[in-house]
Every structure is written in structure tokens, then in C-alpha cells.
Amino acid sequence: MALAAAVGVGPVASARADVVCDERCQAAWAQQRANAMPRTAFYDPPVPLPWAAAGTVIRREAAAGYSVPARVTRLLYHSRTGTGRDVAASAVVLVPSGQPPRGGWPVVVDAHGTSGAARECAPSLMRDLYHGDQMARFLGRGYAVIAPDYAGLGTDGRHALGDKVAAADDVVNSVRAARQGVPGLSRRWVVWGHSQGGGAALAVAERQVRRPVDGYRGAVVTSPAALLRETVGYAASRPGLGAFVALVASGAHVSDPRIDPARLLTAEAVGRLGSVRSGCLGVVSAVLGDLSGPGLVRSLDEPRFVRFLKANSVGTERVAGPVLLLQGQADSVIPVWMTDRVARALRGNGSAVDYRTYPGLEHDTYPGRVVGIDDGAMGDILAWVARRFGGRGAGRT
Template sequence: MSGDETVAAGPHRVRWARRHPRATVVLSVIAVILLLVVVDGVRRVAEGEAELATDPAFYASPSPSPTAEPGTVIRSEEIASAPAGSTAWRVLYASRDLAGAEITVSGVVIVPNSPAPSDGRTVVAWAHPTTGAAMECAPSLGLDPFEYIAGMHELLDEGYAIAATDYPGLGVDEASSYLLAVPESNSVLDMVRAAHSIEDAQISERFVLWGHSQGGQAALFAAERAAAYAPELTLEGVAVAAPAADLTTLMSDDIDDISGVTIASYAIPAYTAAYADRFGEDAIQAILTPAGAAATADMAALCLLTENEKIHAIAGPLVGGYVTSNPATTEPWQTMLRENSAGGAPITVPVFVAQGQADELVAPTATDAYVEQLCTQKTDVTFHRLPDVDHGFAAYAALPELLPWLVELEAGTPKGNCP
């Protein structure tokens, strides 16, 4: 009989405990921790429900819109449902869209309650994977506004602050930025600026970028553009999991399945609004079949994960009949996808890349090719292939490799593995 079976064996448990007093203490500690987790979960749900009632007023974009520098905090409030041992704020801040016009973006800032270093906390700027393209799909609007931050507890335990943008168009009534690299990356960098201006957060100018899927695209572009866009900040490194780095390949690989139809339904309205002045609305939307054009608005209004059944009910019948041709080889989409794919500028800080080998959305071969491109550009890359890991789990599966890499990064000794 194993130790676990003995513990559960009624009267035998007492005799086992007497022979193993240290194990009894460990089991007691685990039981207390589990109880605290349950209690904290109940508290966060109750407080999260109370906060939802105040969300509409908080997320209302100021009118008239003030003229503010990128990263300026427009509005902030402390979040009562912050994870145990941390303090968090919901924030509205100024950013810039593709054309350089001022927009308002939402996000959250989280810091551990442990004392900050004398020079302030390093920030991990989290760029989340796809949640949708409609306002209500913002992660910070969820009952648990921290749900999609991969590695949040581990990062807080290590003393990092976390700055997590919603991206433009999520949370606040602005045009969608779905897979639009410039406004997405602007919002990531401006979220770090906004976090730095919260005095009680005690945040330094140092930051690390961390993104998954759509967030991988945003993080990589932020790394390419940080020195020019936010020169007052100090970027130490960028980490991505299953990044949507090459949109041309992503669209070619996925357009004939339900995931590709969903992605395209989010991207087409965003690209139409952003590029209409340059290419014309009709030319951009000509890629759609009549059935695709009729269904796009309905799909774009639905959130991924929470409304998957509704999305699949619309997208399923359109598989193979959503677009008239492959966007990756059809103008103006070919140009737009190329411009929003990472790799156009070198990244001068260390890069961590993780890719699940069972990923059916971002093909492992696509990430292999992107890493090869980084290596060709002499970037310091640490690349981990994750066996049997699918797309949705990639960021979490990467944590055992990411956390030691962050330690090496702080020490200035990351060990790249380019050939």
C-alpha cells in the first residue's frame, strides 16, 4: 500500500501520522494553502461581481478627448479582487493608432505587496492572446480580469510588476486593432508608461515583453519599435509563445478551417477601418464571398472562448466559402499582412521563443522559420520546442523554461541557442 493510500485509510491514518510527523506537517500546510486558495477565489468572484456594476462608467472614453502624451493615465482605480498578496489597478491611458491619432486604451497593473527594490520593480508587459475584437471582449472586463495572464502568480512571487493592456478597441469604444501590429505594440509600450506613472506601484523604467499568439505579434513588434517609440524605457528582453509572427503564413495555413474563418472575421473589419484611406474599403472587402460579407459583422461581435459555440455555428458553414481567394496572395491583403508580420526590423535584446509541437493554429514550421530569421539577424535567441503541446497551452507550458531565462536575463547571462 502506498503512502497516499495509507493516509486515506481511516484508522490507519493516525498510526501513519505518528510515524511520519514531518509529513503530517507538510500535509497540514498543503491543506491550509488549498483552503486559502478557495477562500481567495470566493472573495475575488464576489468582489469581481461588485466591480462589474461600475465598469460602464469607468470605461467610458472622456469626451471631449483630452490631448495627452502617449502613456498618460486618464483614469485609474484600485481593483478589490486583486490576487492575494498583490495590489492591482484598472487603468485608462492615452495611446496612438496606426495613423498616429490619439486613442484611449484600457488595461490593468498588478504589483506584489512585498517591498520594491530601491530602484523600483521591473515590469513584465503582458500581451494577451486573442479574446475577440469587440469592446466587451477585453480581459480587464472579465469577472476575473487577471484570468489570461500566463504566469501571473509566478511573476509576482519573483517580485515583478505586471502591466497588461487590453489593446485598442477592447474595453474602450475605439476602432479594433486586431492583428494590427503598430497600434497593438503602441498600446503595450504605453501600458508600461502608464504603469510607471502610478506612484504606489513603485515601478522602474526596466521592462520585459511577454506575449502569446496574437500577443506574440504585439510583443515582437513592441521589441522592434521600443527604442524609437519609447526611448525613455529600458527594454531588457522579449519572450513569446506560439507567436503570430508571420501573418502571411498564418492566413495561408488557416483560412480553410474554422479557426482561420474566425481570425479573418476579426481582422477584416479592423484592417478595413485602418487601411480604407490607403486602399479603399471596397478593395479590402472584395476578398469576401457574399456569404462571408453577410456573416462577418455577426462573428466580429462575438468573444472567443466565452462564445465559441455561437462563433462556430456561424463560421462552420463558411469553411471553404468565406473568402474568394487566399488573402496571403491577393492584394491589398498581401501587402497588409506583410506589413503586420514581425521581422521587418532587427531586435537588439535577447529573445525567448517557445512553440508547441502539437499546435494546429500557429504551425511549428512557421515559428522555426521566424527563429531562423532572428538568428540570421544576429539576435540572441533562446528557442524551446514543446513536445505534445497545443496552441492554447503554449504560454503555460513555456513557464518552466521562461522563469529561469528571466533570471539569466536579469543577470545579463541568457544563453542563446542559435546554430
């Protein structure tokens, strides 16, 4: 059974009537709705989409209603799928108040972590912009922030989660679009990516070796989903992480429709995939979080899926540098041993990597419980970015 037949429509927990949206699921839906911005016709590209060069702006508008203090411009622009097909993608550009400095605001591009696979899961359709607290720290230092959604989030079509070529193109094409659509930006930019976005940031750094976009000053990469086969296998074995397996299976199906999630996941898990259609990460986690191991997975050795995971892993090829690679030692989603392997591989191929690990830091921050890598290491991130925009090389602060 293909994924398209397994997913439902609208805010339901599953395509199956016998799967109940429990209290945790209902709370996740309530949180998603409370944080949602209206998805307007702005996000609907022309049909058919007239071809244009990657990074060409389709439309732009001033946007308000976000919790991050900044002037916000919303962009719809041309990007590319992993196979090179022209596709529309959305982004927001945030700039500090006041006039830009001489030469323009230096730019931090946010390659966001996993938010979900539905159109509603675009960070630009969330009041907090998903990483808004951290964006505010960059804005406070006088940087502009470009925040692409990834194609299929916000816009029509489907999100090819895990496809590194598509993700890297969405990021670099958002830079090109922002330069067209928002005045006052510097040509200098760094990419900052966490988790799924950490993998995307490394994919950008790989792409810069072959097809550079001018002005690039380096990448900040935190707890990256870099080694996809290891990441999926680890998530499948851990209670509470089943959502990530389902979302990667969904993304692999979008990238290659011959990859059938029903060959990868159990009938029970496939029966709950309706949550992927309109629920974001919190909802999908609530719906699938009780499944792990043989209750979640039939087999992860399906040949096409294995090829997809291998082809879209990052951290083994040489990257354009420098790279600041950060990992929490208490991370329960991307364990430290995975990022240790990435750091060794990158150093071994001659990439310029500054790798730092942090005792006690988790994957994400849960107030009152744990501190995530981006919040716990933000002082080091800001210092490193400042040095990159100051023209000096990477190294410890």
C-alpha cells in the same frame, strides 16, 4: 458592403436572422457573461479627447473582483493608432502584496493573445484577466504585471487587430502610464506575448531598435502570429479556425476602411460577422467555426489586404534583444514551420534569439485534453526572465 453594415448590435450570433446561435454558441455566450466584469464609465474617455503625450494617464482607479491574487490598479491612458492619432487605451497593473523591494518590482508586460474585437473583450473586463493563471506565476516570483487591453478593447473606438504599430504603441505606452500611475515599479521590464500578443511583442522589439523605452530587458514570445499572410491562409484552410480570419479582416478594415471584408469573405461568412460586434473569441469561433476554405473565403489576394498583411508582419526585421522564442510542436493554430521561419529570419539579420520547440505542446491549454505552450514552458520562461532581471545575457537554462 463595408463591415459597419454587416455587424449587428448586442449579444446576437449574427446580423442575419436565419443564422442560428446553436448549443455551442449559447455555451460560449454563457461562459463570456460568467467571466465578465462590469464596463463602467471609467472606460469612456473625454469627448473630444484632449491631446496629451503618449503614455499620459487620463485616469486611474483601484480595482477588485478579479480571480488573480494581487493589488490591481486600472489605468486609462493616451496611446496612438497606427497612423499616429491620439487615442485612449486601458490597462491593469498588478503588484504582489507587501512592500516593493529596493529598486521596485521588476515588470512583466503581458501582450495578450486574441480575445476578440468588441469592447467587452478587453482582458481587464474579464474576471480571469484572460491570462490570469500565468500572471499569477509571475506575481509569485515578485514581479509586477502590466496588462494592456489594446485600444478599442474596453475603450471606445474599434480594435485594429493585426496593426503592429498600434499594438506596439499600446504596449510601450502602458509602461509609461504605469510608471506615472502606480508607485513601486522598477524601471526594468520585459514583454511577454502569446499568439496575437507574440506578434505584438516582436513589434515592440522592432520598435525598441528605433525608438527605445528605457529599462527594456528583452521579450518572451510564444507561438507568435508573426507572418500574417501565412497565418491567415493557414487558418482559412483549417476547420475551426475561421474566427481568426474574420477577426483579422475586421482589424484590417479598422486600420484601412478601404479594405472591405465583403471582398475577402463569402456572403455566408459576412452574414455572420454580427458576432464580432459583441462576442469574444469563444463566441466568434462558435459562430464561424464550421466555415473554411471556399465556404469562408472569396479571396485573400485583394491588393490592399495583401499590403496590410505584409506591412504588419513581424519577424523579418532586426529586433532589440534578447528574445526567447518558444513554440509547441503540436500547435494547431500557429504551426511549428511558421515559427521556424521566423527564428531563421531573426538569426539571419543578427537578432539575439534563443529558439526552443517543445514536443506535444499545443497553442493553448484545454484542461484534461492538451497543454499549451505558455503553461508547458512556464518553468523555462520564469528562469529566463529571472536571468534578465539579474543582469545576465540570454541562453539556455
